[in-house]
Amino acid sequence: MSMDYEFRVDGLLPEWGRDAFCDMRIEEVPAQTVISGTVIDESHLHGIVAQLRALGLTVVSARPVPQAPP
Structure with a gap:
């Protein structure tokens, strides 16, 4: 069964690395x-x-x- 996840990483995801996550949302927040x-x-x-x-x-x-209820 699929589930929505949130991953937090230190630093910024480099532009060349974004293609690996093309089906996901990417948001830059301070230092992460x-x-x-x-x-x-x-x-x-x-x-x-x-x-x-x-x-x-x-x-x-x-x-x-x-996930929000249907």
Whole structure:
């Protein structure tokens, strides 16, 4: 079952790294970047975290975001 997630990383996501998250929202906040979107399963979740680390970013948090009722 898919779930919306929010990932916070220290620093800014470089322009060349944004393509890896093209289906997600990217927001720069002071000293951090927030990446949010739908995660389809646990494997996808681990893949996103691995990609962030491969880009040299420190993952501060990865948390599910409650979805609004239909």
